[in-house]
Amino acid sequence: MKFSKIPSATITRLSLYSRALEDLMHGQVNIIASDKLAQKCGVNPAQVRKDLAYFGEFGVRGVGYFVKELLFEIKKILGLNRRWRMALIGIGNLGLALVAHENFLKQGYEFVAVFDVDPKKVGRRLPSMQMIHGMDELEAIVKEKQIEIGVIATPASQAQATARLLVAAGIKAILNFAPVQIQMPEGFIVDNVDFTVKLDNLAYHLTMEAV
């Protein structure tokens, strides 16, 4: 179970499995075979088994996987057996939607503080009654509330500077919604949620198709 030997695509798929299993559990399904789980997630059955095999033997031959048990194991692997405290930076349309998004909380992710550079916004409260803080308060609040994940929802022009502040405040992992590649020092992680990159991908395929 060496950290470095596990494909990053495996981690992404574990996340999908976790969601599918949650769904199955709600549907009162107790046991699932790799075929079915694979189909639900749009992957190859052998891939499901191989992904899981990196971390242990969770199934029963001739039977399948116990839904509840497998879900528990996957959540443990991903670190979802706890709450994660997040800071949101950038209270625009997108930022507001993210705070209001109930999926995060359901999965154990919580915005415990929100920030913006705009002095007109600082001091106001969100519909959720959360106070909008200025960037000067970032470090103190990150430390006080033990925030571990930063979510950047600023315009692209401010994203890199924001990332630097987050790093300085002691945050190790960033989810970036700004359409720009952020440079991070060694040992820090950024992951990008990039709407237009995805759309460009669709546009490319539609364009090819038509040729």
Added chain:
Amino acid sequence: MKFSKIPSATITRLSLYSRALEDLMHGQVNIIASDKLAQKCGVNPAQVRKDLAYFGEFGVRGVGYFVKELLFEIKKILGLNRRWRMALIGIGNLGLALVAHENFLKQGYEFVAVFDVDPKKVGRRLPSMQMIHGMDELEAIVKEKQIEIGVIATPASQAQATARLLVAAGIKAILNFAPVQIQMPEGFIVDNVDFTVKLDNLAYHLTMEAV
């Protein structure tokens, strides 16, 4: 220039290059070397050259790439030298944020119609004055407005049904924001924008790190 031989990761990177080049052009940079472009996008310089080489010889040896020219070529490859008309389904917090998001329009993507199942929402107007249509109008409007891309921002429970309606209406490509894998018939494309999968990835790495 065989369609099938081009790595999908290359397409994703072309999208990043396109954005970086746009940025450089605004900064009055006329010529860029693969090193610099690679650094800006967080990839290997050889990769930049190889990605571009799939589609032609756009650079000048000993010099680099002409920013404006390369941007033009990449946009042509991706199909960004035109407007793309999109339909949005699901007018919740996220949907509203997407419609208001000005990055889409800047890149040539436009929401020309919005839909929701909720009868209380149908008939109302967005802040942008766009009318919210019912799902029964989907097919007619998709045809009338020649919509080619569908964006799903419904709850997970409605996503698959929505996708079916979009397919029935003649839409070939879907961008799905709902946290669920959507099954599509052969020849149709879905791409997912999945916040919690990304967060799970961060959580995993933070968890490993700590061990």
Added chain:
DNA sequence: CCATTCTTGTGCAAACAATCACATAAAATG
């Protein structure tokens, strides 16, 4: 309790992707 059925776990080969390293060509220099 043996045979059959089922489904996992995994060695291996194939497909795919990233990187290196250098030949190639253009420009700059003296």
Added chain:
DNA sequence: CATTTTATGTGATTGTTTGCACAAGAATGG
């Protein structure tokens, strides 16, 4: 105009990821 410098384009190499195919283990049924 020969030499040096620079940076592209690409064949070769290395590394990673996926998928097949089957042995291994567990349940079922006669």
